[in-house]
Amino acid sequence: xxxxxxxxxxxxxxxxxxxxxxxxxxxxxxxxxxxxxxxxxxxxxxxxxxxxxxxxxxxxxxxxxxxxxxxxxxxxxxxxxxxxxxxxxxxxxxxxxxxxxxxxxxxxxxxxxxxxxxxxxxxxxxxxxxxxxxxxxxxxxxxxxxxxxxxxxxxxxxxxxxxxxxxxxxxxxxxxxxxxxxxxxxxxxxxxxxxxxxxxxxxxxxxxxxxxxxxxxxxxxxxxxxxxxxxxxxxxxxxxxxxxxxxxxxxxxxxxxxxxxxxxxxxxxxxx
Amino acid sequence: xxxxxxxxxxxxxxxxxxxxxxxxxxxxxxxxxxxxxxxxxxxxxxxxxxxxxxxxxxxxxxxxxxxxxxxxxxxxxxxxxxxxxxxxxxxxxxxxxxxxxxxxxxxxxxxxxxxxxxxxxxxxxxxxxxxxxxxxxxxxxxxxxxxxxxxxxxxxxxxxxxxxxxxxxxxxxxxxxxxxxxxxxxxxxxxxxxxxxxxxxxxxxxxxxxxxxxxxxxxxxxxxxxxxxxxxxxxxxxxxxxxxxxxxxxxxxxxxxxxxxxxxxxxxxxxx
Numbered sequence: 001x002x003x004x005x006x007x008x009x010x011x012x013x014x015x016x017x018x019x020x021x022x023x024x025x026x027x028x029x030x031x032x033x034x035x036x037x038x039x040x041x042x043x044x045x046x047x048x049x050x051x052x053x054x055x056x057x058x059x060x061x062x063x064x065x066x067x068x069x070x071x072x073x074x075x076x077x078x079x080x081x082x083x084x085x086x087x088x089x090x091x092x093x094x095x096x097x098x099x100x101x102x103x104x105x106x107x108x109x110x111x112x113x114x115x116x117x118x119x120x121x122x123x124x125x126x127x128x129x130x131x132x133x134x135x136x137x138x139x140x141x142x143x144x145x146x147x148x149x150x151x152x153x154x155x156x157x158x159x160x161x162x163x164x165x166x167x168x169x170x171x172x173x174x175x176x177x178x179x180x181x182x183x184x185x186x187x188x189x190x191x192x193x194x195x196x197x198x199x200x201x202x203x204x205x206x207x208x209x210x211x212x213x214x215x216x217x218x219x220x221x222x223x224x225x226x227x228x229x230x231x232x233x234x235x236x237x238x239x240x241x242x243x244x245x246x247x248x249x250x251x252x253x254x255x256x257x258x259x260x261x262x263x264x265x266x267x268x269x270x271x272x
Numbered sequence: 273x274x275x276x277x278x279x280x281x282x283x284x285x286x287x288x289x290x291x292x293x294x295x296x297x298x299x300x301x302x303x304x305x306x307x308x309x310x311x312x313x314x315x316x317x318x319x320x321x322x323x324x325x326x327x328x329x330x331x332x333x334x335x336x337x338x339x340x341x342x343x344x345x346x347x348x349x350x351x352x353x354x355x356x357x358x359x360x361x362x363x364x365x366x367x368x369x370x371x372x373x374x375x376x377x378x379x380x381x382x383x384x385x386x387x388x389x390x391x392x393x394x395x396x397x398x399x400x401x402x403x404x405x406x407x408x409x410x411x412x413x414x415x416x417x418x419x420x421x422x423x424x425x426x427x428x429x430x431x432x433x434x435x436x437x438x439x440x441x442x443x444x445x446x447x448x449x450x451x452x453x454x455x456x457x458x459x460x461x462x463x464x465x466x467x468x469x470x471x472x473x474x475x476x477x478x479x480x481x482x483x484x485x486x487x488x489x490x491x492x493x494x495x496x497x498x499x500x501x502x503x504x505x506x507x508x509x510x511x512x513x514x515x516x517x518x519x520x521x522x523x524x525x526x527x528x529x530x531x532x533x534x535x536x537x538x539x540x541x542x543x544x
Binding site: 056057059061063064078079081084086088090100101102104106108110112113114115116117118119120121165168169170198202203212213215217219220221238239240241242243244245246248250252260263265267269270271272 | 328329331333335336350351353356358360362372373374376378380382384385386387388389390391392393437440441442470474475484485487489491492493510511512513514515516517518520522524532535537539541542543544
């Protein structure tokens, strides 16, 4: 079983409830990688017998670090219209022997439709990094980083943590799973949280930082996502504002051939 | 009473419940202006006796048009940490004699902290439109538009609906309430939904369109927002991707002196 599928696996308990378990492969500093939590909560919606259509939007709020071990996910279709459906998702886990809410999410799904389409944001690069480039797998720092292979293009981690404030916090990279696995909605949601904190790049200082809330807009349908296979994705993110302990980020994920797959935004806290 | 305050007014019913009522001043085509709904739901959080800190992030999901008349808002603090708090908010109204969920929202609030701050997105213009410029108040189309005075700078409504696809969908404008009212968190949330659908600008075609979900990141604290008074705000928005009935938008709201107040994102549906 691929470590990603192991991490997002859920056992249906009936009545909107699912059970899952954190895995060492996707561990971050004090809990699992936020992207895997987003993917797991989305997986509950995708497995729900009342699901209408496919994901169009998701907001995940990281209320507390998910503790190691078992957790419960509740996914409720709170409003079903003719072609759209609204979901409330909660993740609960044991904290000091007490049942505690650790993550909330809302998801919008919609039946497929075909209309006029266009883009305002063409991919700044296409075709993948090329076979001559040796991808980077970071095998230090936190475990989940080993799950991805990356080729930084713009705005890599500062070479020196010299606290020289950068003019911008734009990062662009090729990314794919270190161990190949075909892309799907869950993997795409996880990839939206793959960027290191923008404040590190902006300040050239590794202050404590973590995602508080993340939103993903899924622009691609299941077939367009499946066509990405296990190929490289082009990922880009830039902070807009850093103010009094919170910084935002606006990002895009393209297929290697330039098709926009998802746009994503998040707010992260930082210290000092 | 200012029409904005009338529209967002809530009567506490106890136990996380509030009652409100739609008003003609903020009516849109089939329900109230989405921005006033966002402001109303935020108002429930701000009035809640258990509130910790001030708003940092909000996601509103427009599950169905809010019917004319009375509605109920439920705001629950579902997780309170040392310095952050997570909220689930729901809006219920009568549809064909039945109680129906029409809007959901999540809100993150946090205690004030002072840290290093910086920006990646300086205001493209400052100081307001100048006293020589006559602002536009649109008194046709839908009622809520009359609540705002605008001075378009870039990307106004197409002069001809000639279906010539534009290279981009960027709009930039000065905006303030038509009848002066000091800015606060609720008014800022409402202003984030002030843009006409990006797809109209992109396609020069007025297809049916409406916001499905909107996220606001509040970068300013209460004092920074209050300092805006009833002055002009600089508002900017651009679509990123338009695909098969859904289009996203990324936006910014600055104070007239160039301070970033909020960044905002939304996904809107469109027809054809």
